[in-house]
Amino acid sequence: MTSSGPLVGSSFYYRDNGEPIVFSSGKGGYVIDDRGDQYIDFILGVGPVVIGHGDEEFNETVCRYCSKGVNLPSYADVHYEYADQLMAGSPGGHKVIVFTKTASEAVAFGLRLAAIETGKLGVIRCGYLGQADVAIGKSIRWHEPLHSGLRLGQKLKFGCRGIGSDEPVFDWTDLDLETLADLIDGNNRVIGALAIDAQQFVFIGEDKFAGILACLDGRNIKLLIDETKTAGRHGPRGYFDSFGAKIDYSVLGKAIGNGAPIAALTGDGGKIELYRTAKIGGTHSKEVYGAAAGLATLEIMQARNGYAKLPRIVENVCGSFNDAIAAANLEKLIEVRSGLGSTIFELIFSEPLLDDSARRASVQKSLQRSGILVMEGHCSFACLAHELLEPTELLERTKRALIECKDWASA
Numbered sequence: 001m002t003s004s005g006p007l008v009g010s011s012f013y014y015r016d017n018g019e020p021i022v023f024s025s026g027k028g029g030y031v032i033d034d035r036g037d038q039y040i041d042f043i044l045g046v047g048p049v050v051i052g053h054g055d056e057e058f059n060e061t062v063c064r065y066c067s068k069g070v071n072l073p074s075y076a077d078v079h080y081e082y083a084d085q086l087m088a089g090s091p092g093g094h095k096v097i098v099f100t101k102t103a104s105e106a107v108a109f110g111l112r113l114a115a116i117e118t119g120k121l122g123v124i125r126c127g128y129l130g131q132a133d134v135a136i137g138k139s140i141r142w143h144e145p146l147h148s149g150l151r152l153g154q155k156l157k158f159g160c161r162g163i164g165s166d167e168p169v170f171d172w173t174d175l176d177l178e179t180l181a182d183l184i185d186g187n188n189r190v191i192g193a194l195a196i197d198a199q200q201f202v203f204i205g206e207d208k209f210a211g212i213l214a215c216l217d218g219r220n221i222k223l224l225i226d227e228t229k230t231a232g233r234h235g236p237r238g239y240f241d242s243f244g245a246k247i248d249y250s251v252l253g254k255a256i257g258n259g260a261p262i263a264a265l266t267g268d269g270g271k272i273e274l275y276r277t278a279k280i281g282g283t284h285s286k287e288v289y290g291a292a293a294g295l296a297t298l299e300i301m302q303a304r305n306g307y308a309k310l311p312r313i314v315e316n317v318c319g320s321f322n323d324a325i326a327a328a329n330l331e332k333l334i335e336v337r338s339g340l341g342s343t344i345f346e347l348i349f350s351e352p353l354l355d356d357s358a359r360r361a362s363v364q365k366s367l368q369r370s371g372i373l374v375m376e377g378h379c380s381f382a383c384l385a386h387e388l389l390e391p392t393e394l395l396e397r398t399k400r401a402l403i404e405c406k407d408w409a410s411a
Helices: 056-066 077-086 103-118 177-187 198-204 206-216 239-243 272-278 288-303 306-327 357-369 384-388 391-409
Strands: 023-027 030-033 038-041 094-100 122-126 169-171 191-197 222-227 249-252 263-268 334-339 344-349
Touching (some): 056 288, 077 288, 103 222, 103 249, 103 263, 103 272, 198 206, 198 239, 198 344, 222 239, 306 384, 306 391
Parallel strands (some): 122 169, 191 222, 222 249
Antiparallel strands (some): 094 263, 249 263, 334 344
16 A cells, blocks of 8 residues: 555654655564565654564463453453562562553653652753653754754744743753753752653763762752663663662563553652642553563563663664764764663764764665665664664664765765
8 A cells, every 4th residue: 555645643664755654563673664665663653662573472371361351340350460470579668559542651650650749840951851741841952962063052942931930941951960050059949750761872972870869968869760661671661760779660561562552650659649639540551451461571571681682783773873983984973882781872973974864864864765664863773673683684684774864975
């Protein structure tokens, strides 16, 4: 079939003639479009797919749970079983507060609870927080490196809600601890939460985490860590779970459901009455499909030693990309680098490409034509099924793509 017209919203991927690419199926680490073209998929639904496409064991498990009903009057046994397994061994007594369909909802609920606890509506934001980011204020291009001239550019220039003086949003953009301390010192009367996207620690370095906690100490400000990109990849609960530090709220999303819409907000298990009083949730926070997918994903990842394997797979992918970049003599301009315990990877550009959006996008487009789907200006992802990817296949496809752009890239 061929797309007859645009959907509400937009496609990420278009052919050279402007037609959106319509995908028809996926298997393992590959996807196929409606013309039969095959791509190595490092988009993976922009992160949620962690086992692989069309995994039979995953599908069978989810179908077995959903055969009992998809949406029951309240939480079902699968929700409790999944919550118990997901939070087993969690430091700080964290429990699942609520399941949601998206991490954006979970972020919004976390900020709401922080406001109820502290009596303060202001937020310090550090990183992109999904669609909730638009709701809490105009966002910058958080995924850009600190030294990129594109970082402080406004991500969306329309449709953003204005922020009043009683509910301000302060952007911590430079990730300098002195800047954070100044923001808190000057605005502690109104700031109730510091919300950080875990990916920002690619730029900030985990060694600054203790400094962040010191800035918040005794200030009646709640810390929310958005683990949307890292949960389900760096262990079931994400990158900061191993720190054992005091985090008030954590958002788990994307890969915890291997592509199914499921996210969780976690927090102090001793504040049940607060959570009940806040009445957070919704009709589809209690449906069975997402929880079944989350439970199946967790069990399969543990059975296949997936949390240990995934970093090795990511490093192998980075190695193949970088070998191809070196073969094209472009290593001074482009690098593929892993981050957050080798659970994600990213195209890293040097001058003169760093601040040139058009040429950076052309690299991504050339890779697409060569049958590789990868993000640009955002981290990319690998799945367990990429363990079966032949390194020479990725190497050759990447070399083909870089030959297209070698002349202008090195100009």
